[in-house]
Amino acid sequence: xxxQPCCDKVGVKRGPWTIEEDHKLINFIVNNGIHxxxxxxxxxxxxxxxxxxxxxxxxxxxxxLKRGGFTExxxxxxxxxxxxxxxxxxxxxxxxxxxxxxxIKNHWNTRIKKRLKLLGLDxxxxxxxxQKEHFDDEENNKTNQHPNTSKGSQENVELKSLDNNNGTxxxxxxxxxxxETKNKVTCDTELHNYDIQSxxxxxxxxxxQENNTSVSSYCSSSFSIxxxxxxxxxxxxxxxxxxxxxxxxxxxxxxxxxxxxxxDEDFIFLENKE
DNA sequence: AATCACGGCAACCGCCATTCA
DNA sequence: GTGAATGGCGGTTGCCGTGAT
Numbered sequence: 001x002x003x004q005p006c007c008d009k010v011g012v013k014r015g016p017w018t019i020e021e022d023h024k025l026i027n028f029i030v031n032n033g034i035h036x037x038x039x040x041x042x043x044x045x046x047x048x049x050x051x052x053x054x055x056x057x058x059x060x061x062x063x064x065l066k067r068g069g070f071t072e073x074x075x076x077x078x079x080x081x082x083x084x085x086x087x088x089x090x091x092x093x094x095x096x097x098x099x100x101x102x103x104i105k106n107h108w109n110t111r112i113k114k115r116l117k118l119l120g121l122d123x124x125x126x127x128x129x130x131q132k133e134h135f136d137d138e139e140n141n142k143t144n145q146h147p148n149t150s151k152g153s154q155e156n157v158e159l160k161s162l163d164n165n166n167g168t169x170x171x172x173x174x175x176x177x178x179x180e181t182k183n184k185v186t187c188d189t190e191l192h193n194y195d196i197q198s199x200x201x202x203x204x205x206x207x208x209q210e211n212n213t214s215v216s217s218y219c220s221s222s223f224s225i226x227x228x229x230x231x232x233x234x235x236x237x238x239x240x241x242x243x244x245x246x247x248x249x250x251x252x253x254x255x256x257x258x259x260x261x262x263x264d265e266d267f268i269f270l271e272n273k274e
Numbered sequence: 275a276a277t278c279a280c281g282g283c284a285a286c287c288g289c290c291a292t293t294c295a
Numbered sequence: 296g297t298g299a300a301t302g303g304c305g306g307t308t309g310c311c312g313t314g315a316t
Contacts, residue, residue, distance in 0.1 A: 016284070016310080038301070054302075055285065090304060101304075102284080109306095110282055 013047040017056055021046055025053055026061055059102045066098030070107055078104060078112060 028044035034057075037050035046053065070078070074096065081092045089101035089108075096104065120128055 014286075036301085049286095051302080052285075058303095059284070087305065105305075106283055 011047065012049050012052075014052070017060075021048070022056070022061060025056060029057065029061075059100045062100075064098050065100065066096075070099075070111075074099075075107075075112055075115070078108065079116070082108065 024044050024046055025040070028040065032043070034040065037054045040046070040050055040053045041048045044053070048056075077095065078092060081095055085091045087105075089105040093099055093101040093104050116122070122128075
């Protein structure tokens with residue numbers, strides 16, 4: 001038979017996380033690591049769905065998260081990567097250690113899109129808006145115009161909805177696969193070139209960010225994270241030795257700061273750091 | 275001071291590929 | 296081999312803070 005159900009959604013708490021819940025989750029993961037998200041809520045004493053715990057950890061509690069706004073350099077990198085990868089936020093986020101896909105996606109939707117529009121550029125194609133025939137129909141253009149969207153083209157979706165025949169669906173999926181493979185080859189080559197071209201810039205940018213002692217960067221700058229350690233948090237090197245205690249201390253101060261906005265604590269933290 | 279509108283972001287939803295019994 | 300659970304991802308929603316009126 002199959003596996004056990006993820007969680008019974010009845011009686012599961014939803015909405016914003018409290019400090020207590022955050023502490024419980026952090027303590028549990030620090031002490032036990034993550035072996036199965038489904039078991040995390042019960043073992044950690046949380047009334048949450050495992051999926052919700054995972055999301056909270058990845059997007060907010062992870063020790064190597066960068067906090068604070070994106071630099072112009074980062075924004076430009078996002079724009080470049082988006083033109084190569086489309087809305088594949090997790091792939092884009094992989095190029096930004098300490099940033100989450102959710103964070104980049106939000107930043108794109110709230111800031112970068114507007115910035116590009118103000119510059120008279122279409123966020124999806126990065127071409128001047130005048131060159132496009134039907135800019136108003138942005139949602140359709142999203143999937144049609146970009147060759148690298150992850151969920152397949154709008155054309156395929158329409159084909160599926162128009163024709164319920166299974167054979168057609170299989171053909172469409174095969175077509176998708178072929179397109180995907182073609183795109184991947186092109187995309188990987190482009191990304192490789194991009195990585196080579198931008199690696200020096202990125203390195204310089206990150207080094208300058210690491211040296212920049214700001215409130216927004218205190219979480220990331222205290223740790224030496226091996227990115228390849230994901231997702232085996234339990235065995236991760238960033239929970240070893242002093243780093244663990246440092247991180248727990250930092251999380252405490254972040255959580256307090258988030259809730260009460262005690263600026264004094266922040267200054268104390270920065271002083272201690274130096 | 276009160277109300278409204280808007281923007282930002284955390285969290286949820288639903289789908290899909292992978293894994294497992 | 297099959298079907299169900301899990302993990303991951305992208306799209307979307309809704310809450311909350313802030314600025315404008």
